[in-house]
Amino acid sequence: MADDMQDQRPLRSTDRSLPIALLRAREAVMEPVREMLSRSKISEQKWRVLRVMEEAGPVEQSVIAERACLLLPSLTRIVTAMEADGLLERAVSKEDRRKTIVTITEKGRGIIREHAPESIAMFTRLADEFGREDMDRLLDLLEKLQRMER
Amino acid sequence: MADDMQDQRPLRSTDRSLPIALLRAREAVMEPVREMLSRSKISEQKWRVLRVMEEAGPVEQSVIAERACLLLPSLTRIVTAMEADGLLERAVSKEDRRKTIVTITEKGRGIIREHAPESIAMFTRLADEFGREDMDRLLDLLEKLQRMER
DNA sequence: TATTGTTATACTCTATAACTATA
DNA sequence: TATAGTTATAGAGTATAACAATA
Numbered sequence: 001m002a003d004d005m006q007d008q009r010p011l012r013s014t015d016r017s018l019p020i021a022l023l024r025a026r027e028a029v030m031e032p033v034r035e036m037l038s039r040s041k042i043s044e045q046k047w048r049v050l051r052v053m054e055e056a057g058p059v060e061q062s063v064i065a066e067r068a069c070l071l072l073p074s075l076t077r078i079v080t081a082m083e084a085d086g087l088l089e090r091a092v093s094k095e096d097r098r099k100t101i102v103t104i105t106e107k108g109r110g111i112i113r114e115h116a117p118e119s120i121a122m123f124t125r126l127a128d129e130f131g132r133e134d135m136d137r138l139l140d141l142l143e144k145l146q147r148m149e150r
Numbered sequence: 151m152a153d154d155m156q157d158q159r160p161l162r163s164t165d166r167s168l169p170i171a172l173l174r175a176r177e178a179v180m181e182p183v184r185e186m187l188s189r190s191k192i193s194e195q196k197w198r199v200l201r202v203m204e205e206a207g208p209v210e211q212s213v214i215a216e217r218a219c220l221l222l223p224s225l226t227r228i229v230t231a232m233e234a235d236g237l238l239e240r241a242v243s244k245e246d247r248r249k250t251i252v253t254i255t256e257k258g259r260g261i262i263r264e265h266a267p268e269s270i271a272m273f274t275r276l277a278d279e280f281g282r283e284d285m286d287r288l289l290d291l292l293e294k295l296q297r298m299e300r
Numbered sequence: 301t302a303t304t305g306t307t308a309t310a311c312t313c314t315a316t317a318a319c320t321a322t323a
Numbered sequence: 324t325a326t327a328g329t330t331a332t333a334g335a336g337t338a339t340a341a342c343a344a345t346a
Contacts, residue, residue, distance in 0.1 A: 011266050014201050014217065018273065018285075019183055021292040022176040023198075027219045028296050029168055038338090043312075048173075051164050062327065067164065069177045074313055076329060098322045098327045116161050123168065130298060135168075138291040141284055142171040146178050148280060188315095195336075211305065224336055226306060248304040248345045 032122050036115060045070060045078055046087075050112055053088060053104040060099045087111065182272050186265060195220060195228055196237075200262055203238060203254040210249045237261065 014020045030044070037047055048068040056063065065075045079102060082088050087108035093099035127135040164170045180194070187197055198218040206213065215225045229252060232238050237258035243249035277285040 011201070011262065011269060012273070014205055015293055015296075016289050017201065018179055018276070018289065019176060020198065020201065021289055021296070022172055022179065023219050024217075025292045025295045026169060026172040026176065028298070029172065033169055045313080048170060051161065051167065051170065055164055060327075067174075069173050071314065072328065073315080073330080077312085080329095093327095096323070096327085100328065112161065119161060123162070126168070130295065134291055134294070137287070138295070139166050139168065139171055141288040141291070142175045143165055144284070145175045145280065145288070146165075146171065148178070193335080212303095221337065222305065223307080223338080227335085243304095246304085246346070250305065 029126070033119075036118055036122070040111070040115070042111060045074070046082060047115075049075070049078060049082065050087065050104065050108055053102060054109060054112055058101050058103040060093065060101055064102060082108070179276070183269075186268055186272070190261070190265070192261060195224070196232060197265075199225070199228060199232065200237065200254065200258055203252060204259060204262055208251050208253040210243065210251055214252060232258070 011017070034044065037044060042050075045068070048070075049064060052064050052067045053059065056067065061072065061075055061079065064070075064079075065072050068075070070078065079088065079090065083090055085107075086105055088105055089103050091101050091103070093101050130138075161167070184194065187194060192200075195218070198220075199214060202214050202217045203209065206217065211222065211225055211229065214220075214229075215222050218225070220228065229238065229240065233240055235257075236255055238255055239253050241251050241253070243251050280288075
């Protein structure tokens with residue numbers, strides 16, 4: 001009701017602004033994660049790429065870019081560096097020679113394995129403190145939001 | 151149960167990874183917001199600073215930095231540029247001369263007013279599509295998360 | 301001595317456009 | 324003509340440390 005009056009209404013408080021609330025929540029959650037990653041000199045972005053690649057299997061770069069929330073030009077640089085570090089391999093697709101198929105290497109998987117226990121422990125601790133049910137509810141809602149807008 | 155076995159468990163799917171889910175959700179939500187801001191040549195960060203300042207009234211920079219999710223060195227540059235553009239004013243605090251108190255100007259408020267209708271309309275449309283109740287629930291959970299970790 | 305904010309620096313990501321090669 | 328990816332470039336933010344002024 002009264003949606004036509006919205007031009008006169010003030011903006012929501014920043015706590016109830018979805019973009020700001022998502023950002024603040026993420027910053028809060030990322031604090032210990034950043035601490036963990038910085039110890040092993042792997043950037044947040046590279047970690048996301050590893051996670052996405054391990055999950056998706058061999059994939060083209062556009063897919064990685066979308067799922068890791070990176071632009072293609074950024075991904076090109078990141079993937080080049082990671083290939084040099086032996087964390088992944090690139091190959092031209094046989095079906096479509098425009099595509100580059102990227103595969104995680106054993107060394108790349110090693111990085112994930114190395115951090116998995118601590119990563120899981122952090123999440124478990126957070127979920128316990130936050131409440132498991134609320135955490136599930138939150139993840140459900142985030143998935144729904146993600147799926148809606150595209 | 152079986153939390154002691156976590157070292158052997160694989161990581162959660164990226165859809166159920168809280169940091170990744172928060173990031174993807176935010177990217178989805180930000181798409182139209184970025185489109186709006188780019189039309190008026192105001193960066194996402196400056197927009198956050200304006201929002202926080204309007205809400206908080208005259209505040210020191212540390213507070214803005216925390217609430218706008220920016221590091222102090224980044225904020226220093228942003229605030230310098232915004233002061234040059236007449237969007238805010240800086241003054242040394244009388245109680246504690248180490249502190250800089252920043253105040254939004256009428257011109258700064260103008261930027262917010264200019265974008266408020268479109269911003270509210272975007273959110274209203276999104277909340278309708280997403281479901282008002284779910285949106286409230288999501289914002290409650292995000293607030294809770296934000297408050298927990300600090 | 302600790303705190304607030306600034307400056308400096310190296311690195312990285314963003315955003316856009318232009319380009320190559322394939323389709 | 325359109326698409327996948329690369330390269331180039333300008334701008335901006337990140338992260339850290341060192342510093343000045345003040346408490």
